[in-house]
Amino acid sequence: MADPKNSETATGLSDLKDKIGHIPIIRRNSFVYGFLTVLILYGVFLLPSRGSSGTVDLGRIALFGVLLLIWAMVVFTDELKSEKMKTTMVFSLFIIAGWLYYRYSTARWGEMGFLFFNVEMIQKAWPTLMEGFWTTLLLAVGAAIMSTIVGLLLAVFRSFNNAVLNFFIIAYVDFFRAMPIIVLMMLIYYALPFMGISLSAIMSGILALGLNSSAYVSEIFRAGFLSVKKGQIEAANALGLTPIQTMRLVILPQAFRVVIPPLVGNYVASAKDTALASSISIIELLKAGLSQKSLLANPSPLIFVTALYLAMFLPLTRFAGYLEKKMKASQRQVRL
Amino acid sequence: MSNMNLPETMIEVVDLHKRFKDLHVLKGISTVVKHSEVVAVMGPSGSGKSTFLRCLNRLEEPTSGRIYIEGVDIMAPYIDINRVRTEIGMVFQSFNLFPHLTAIENIKLAPMNVRKISNKEATERGMALLEKVGLAEKATAYPEQLSGGQQQRVAIARALAMQPQIMFFDEPTSALDPEMIGEVLDVMRNMAKEGMTMMVVSHEMGFIREAADRILFLADGLIVEDGTPDQIFNHSKHKRTIEFLGKIL
Ligand SMILES: Nc1ncnc2c1ncn2[C@@H]1O[C@H](COP(=O)(O)OP(=O)(O)OP(=O)(O)O)[C@@H](O)[C@H]1O
Ligand SMILES: [Mg+2]
Numbered sequence: 001m002a003d004p005k006n007s008e009t010a011t012g013l014s015d016l017k018d019k020i021g022h023i024p025i026i027r028r029n030s031f032v033y034g035f036l037t038v039l040i041l042y043g044v045f046l047l048p049s050r051g052s053s054g055t056v057d058l059g060r061i062a063l064f065g066v067l068l069l070i071w072a073m074v075v076f077t078d079e080l081k082s083e084k085m086k087t088t089m090v091f092s093l094f095i096i097a098g099w100l101y102y103r104y105s106t107a108r109w110g111e112m113g114f115l116f117f118n119v120e121m122i123q124k125a126w127p128t129l130m131e132g133f134w135t136t137l138l139l140a141v142g143a144a145i146m147s148t149i150v151g152l153l154l155a156v157f158r159s160f161n162n163a164v165l166n167f168f169i170i171a172y173v174d175f176f177r178a179m180p181i182i183v184l185m186m187l188i189y190y191a192l193p194f195m196g197i198s199l200s201a202i203m204s205g206i207l208a209l210g211l212n213s214s215a216y217v218s219e220i221f222r223a224g225f226l227s228v229k230k231g232q233i234e235a236a237n238a239l240g241l242t243p244i245q246t247m248r249l250v251i252l253p254q255a256f257r258v259v260i261p262p263l264v265g266n267y268v269a270s271a272k273d274t275a276l277a278s279s280i281s282i283i284e285l286l287k288a289g290l291s292q293k294s295l296l297a298n299p300s301p302l303i304f305v306t307a308l309y310l311a312m313f314l315p316l317t318r319f320a321g322y323l324e325k326k327m328k329a330s331q332r333q334v335r336l
Numbered sequence: 337m338s339n340m341n342l343p344e345t346m347i348e349v350v351d352l353h354k355r356f357k358d359l360h361v362l363k364g365i366s367t368v369v370k371h372s373e374v375v376a377v378m379g380p381s382g383s384g385k386s387t388f389l390r391c392l393n394r395l396e397e398p399t400s401g402r403i404y405i406e407g408v409d410i411m412a413p414y415i416d417i418n419r420v421r422t423e424i425g426m427v428f429q430s431f432n433l434f435p436h437l438t439a440i441e442n443i444k445l446a447p448m449n450v451r452k453i454s455n456k457e458a459t460e461r462g463m464a465l466l467e468k469v470g471l472a473e474k475a476t477a478y479p480e481q482l483s484g485g486q487q488q489r490v491a492i493a494r495a496l497a498m499q500p501q502i503m504f505f506d507e508p509t510s511a512l513d514p515e516m517i518g519e520v521l522d523v524m525r526n527m528a529k530e531g532m533t534m535m536v537v538s539h540e541m542g543f544i545r546e547a548a549d550r551i552l553f554l555a556d557g558l559i560v561e562d563g564t565p566d567q568i569f570n571h572s573k574h575k576r577t578i579e580f581l582g583k584i585l
Contacts, residue, residue, distance in 0.1 A: 229432075231428060231430050231432040232432060235426075235428065235432035235433075235434070236434075237395060237418075237421065238395060238424070238425075238426035238495075239421065239422070239445070239446035239494070239495070239498060240418045240419065240421040240422035240446060240450045240498065241418070241445075241446060241449065241450060242418055245449055245450070249445060249449060250434055253436045254434075254435065254436050257436070
């Protein structure tokens with residue numbers, strides 16, 4: 001690092017590190033710890049009391065924050081400080097920031113339990129929330145099934161490489177990727193009935209989500225098909241397999257492996273969009289939570305809904321990531 | 337070696353042409369391959385050896401010309417090409433095993449789905465073939481768990497499982513490490529001895545000298561020489577052939 005030959009290529013930050021590196025360790029340490037003592041004393045004696053909000057008080061809080069940051073930067077740019085110490089420092093910084101907010105914001109921390117985690121309220125809201133949950137699930141699963149079928153068909157047609165067919169498929173994909181889902185829902189639910197095409201709200205929701213998702217799914221499958229090497233198809237043909245057998249026995253099984261991680265990711269993304277269905281009068285999970293919040297004048301149902309969304313999507317997101325990692329690992333093993 | 341001089345014609349090619357857009361790759365190839373004959377196809381890179389083989393089972397669509405396999409005109413419009421292909425086993429330079437299937441599953445796939453034979457029978461036949469290529473103990477291994485030479489031997493067994501009349505090999509050993517070439521050539525040598533009709537694109541001189549009945553020497557899309565290994569290797573008068581052999585020897 002301190003090699004003079006490298007100094008031309010060194011960036012500003014490592015220049016700084018070089019300079020600090022030349023300051024004797026005793027002096028640097030006494031500076032760092034002295035500064036820290038000052039900060040602690042400041043925190044104990046000079047920070048205003050809880051809930052203060054005068055200009056002078058705010059100034060004192062701000063100054064404390066600035067000093068804290070300066071100190072943190074000094075420690076962080078010090079190459080001789082251990083990684084562990086820097087990590088501890090960064091975390092402490094976040095904790096102190098959180099504590100400062102807790103101490104000086106006017107939020108009603110004391111009522112948090114009653115407001116956000118009120119079991120009684122959640123119990124009252126439970127039947128409606130469960131109905132919302134099943135509706136959300138229906139929307140998500142319906143859209144997933146529809147988009148898988150349509151997307152797969154589109155990708156298969158696309159693989160025929162017919163110019164006219166391709167034109168229409170590309171137009172379809174572009175159209176539904178460009179079209180906001182909420183607009184699509186409203187078109188289907190509020191505009192089509194004028195034409196005499198009336199779909200139930202749920203059907204409209206599934207259709208809009210499915211159309212949008214199918215555009216992505218078809219691209220995912222297309223990439224999956226393209227990942228199957230040409231030699232595979234030739235080998236299958238040379239054995240006398242028909243094009244349909246080749247698709248079913250050779251291309252699809254190989255493409256599926258490549259396709260599953262992005263596909264799961266796409267289902268999750270599409271499932272998250274189910275909340276948009278509230279715009280066409282569907283009482284799905286979010287809408288159920290919102291309406292119960294209004295009815296009970298307590299946000300606990302919304303907090304519960306948030307937790308439910310996380311409980312549904314967190315494992316799926318993890319799962320998709322895990323599959324992706326596994327696939328990358330197995331790809332590395334394949335020879336030739 | 338099978339110099340029984342069977343009169344029966346296995347493959348007949350008449351004035352075969354193949355163009356890729358502006359590129360005229362095959363410029364009128366005519367030849368006859370007899371039953372049990374082992375024909376080596378040699379020639380410089382880009383001379384059209386692969387294209388020639390691939391036209392014979394229509395993996396590549398010929399531009400013009402006639403091809404007869406066992407007397408059947410495979411260029412006829414009503415022909416079921418998949419049916420024809422079941423009679424011609426093909427082995428590729430890059431093996432092209434199906435990576436999602438084990439060795440035995442690779443072998444069973446076509447017999448079960450094309451020939452519609454039962455799983456049990458296909459497994460028995462497949463195991464016998466694996467035995468033959470010396471890989472019985474690798475039946476449940478996936479391609480990625482096999483060496484190049486082992487993969488190529490499985491690929492040969494897979495082609496043989498359809499009980500074809502003819503085997504095509506397109507540079508079956510060029511992607512292999514030197515120490516694995518022998519094991520693949522051994523399998524091919526045995527097939528030749530058993531009377532399989534074979535067309536082999538290869539530059540393995542030892543194998544060709546020993547196993548081939550004839551060599552077709554291709555250059556610029558034409559057969560410039562057609563003769564026994566001895567004629568071609570030792571008594572060739574063609575400038576292109578001598579030049580080429582000089583390079584690979
Ligand atoms: N699908 C294709 N599209 C366009 N040109 C092609 C195609 N396949 C082959 N060619 C061209 O045809 C010519 C003959 O190719 P071919 O693969 O038959 O040669 P080869 O004799 O097998 O060569 P090598 O020894 O390198 O395998 C080459 O110039 C090649 O670039
Ligand atoms: Mg070739």
